[in-house]
Amino acid sequence: MRKKNVAAAVIVLLAVLLGGCGNKGDVQETDPVIDAAALTEEEQGEVAESVSETTSEASKEENLESSESSESEQSVTELADGIYTADFTTDSSMFRVNETCEGKGTLTVENGKMTIHISLGSKKIINLYPGLAEDAEKEGAKLLMPTEDTVTYSDGLTEEVYGFDVPVPYLGEEFDLALIGTKGKWYDHKVSVSNPVLSEENAQTGSADTKGTTALEDGTYSIEITFEGGSGKAEILSPVEMTVTDGQAIATLKWSSPNYDYMIVDGEKYLPVNTEGDSVFEVPVLMFDEPVVVIGDTVAMSKPHEVEYTLTFHSDTIKE
Missing domain, CATH: 2.60.40 (Immunoglobulin-like)
Incomplete structure (x- = not known):
């Protein structure tokens, strides 16, 4: 009989505690089967312990659902470019x-x-x-x-x-x-x-869309390059400065000649960023550790002439 009284009291008290989760307009008056005040001190202690354990488990489940939701939202937010x-x-x-x-x-x-x-x-x-x-x-x-x-x-x-x-x-x-x-x-x-x-x-290696540089934090770096092509009379000096913004790397290419009036990289035409001295261009870094074909137009000859070169940006030489 004692265990039945405790169980019934737990049900009553839980109904009171959890009643606030429902629609307030649907609350109805009920006659409790057991008067909690009439229980012995020992029985009241068992009731309190049972209610505490039950509400604790409910709280844990709610926190777990909230945590899983937060982790899900975080995984979407942190999906890298x-x-x-x-x-x-x-x-x-x-x-x-x-x-x-x-x-x-x-x-x-x-x-x-x-x-x-x-x-x-x-x-x-x-x-x-x-x-x-x-x-x-x-x-x-x-x-x-x-x-x-x-x-x-x-x-x-x-x-x-x-x-x-x-x-x-x-x-x-x-x-x-x-x-x-x-x-x-x-x-x-x-x-x-x-x-x-x-x-x-x-x-x-990163595709041409992401330029293979999304792993780098925003900042300014130096990087060694391998330069090939042309007659050998002019070259792009190494190392070059590389600036990363929002995962996109831009290299500042300095020629050893003032005679280049444009470059073509990945089908896009780029003009010099300076008006005096040796030609300087700012172009995107398409990828690391793989040769990339670029075009440099030189006016050193009798007429402008496009020359094909290859550049390789070596990721193991990147320095801040």
């Missing part, structure tokens, strides 16, 4: 990535903003909208325009399909993404992006 492969999941078998992609897309993280490129199964979906269908139909709505992607199936057949660059607000949770097909009707869908894995190329 770079190129990743990530799962792209939808709520419909009619709206999914192309079968050749195995449910994945290419996730790009730049300055903390995430975008995933997905290739679809055909050209039947002509626009996407990051939000609800009703908002996509409003005047001025910014729709996502398709790209033309080429996919290759297991039998060797290739096909042109539509792809999209989709903004990703967060990882591991569903968000709204509306679509419109060739029939002209908007549909609501829920999608999610999860399990980002740094691409092999990006992890080893």
Whole structure:
């Protein structure tokens, strides 16, 4: 009888303690089966201990959920700039990535903003909208325009399909993404992006998009280079100064000649940053420890002449 009294008292007291978690408007008066005040001192102690243990466990569970949520948010916030492969999941078998992609897309993280490129199964979906269908139909709505992607199936057949660059607000949770097909009707869908894995190329040397320098902290460094090409009459002096800002490295290249009026690096044309003395250029560092082809235009000859050179930036020589 004594154990039954204690158990009943625990239930009553827990109901009182936890009652505040429900809707206050639904609280009803109940007649307690056991009068806690009538319990012996020993029984009251056991009741207090049981309630303490129960509320402690509830508190631990709440703290654990809060901790897991914080860790999840932190993992998204701290995802470093770079190129990743990530799962792209939808709520419909009619709206999914192309079968050749195995449910994945290419996730790009730049300055903390995430975008995933997905290739679809055909050209039947002509626009996407990051939000609800009703908002996509409003005047001025910014729709996502398709790209033309080429996919290759297991039998060797290739096909042109539509792809999209989709903004990703967060990882591991569903968000709204509306679509419109060739029939002209908007549909609501829920999608999610999860399990980002740094691409092999990006992890080893860094791609041209991330310039292979995201691991360096912002600051100014010196780095040794290997210079090859040309007639040997002019060269870029080593070491060079390298400035890293937001993961992007810029090298200041000083020629041993004043006769260079522009350089071409990764298809972009760069002009000298000085007007007197030997030619000086500020260009991006595309990668470390691999030769990079650059063009230098020299006016030392009878007419301007583009000359091809190679530069190698040696990561093991970086000094602050």
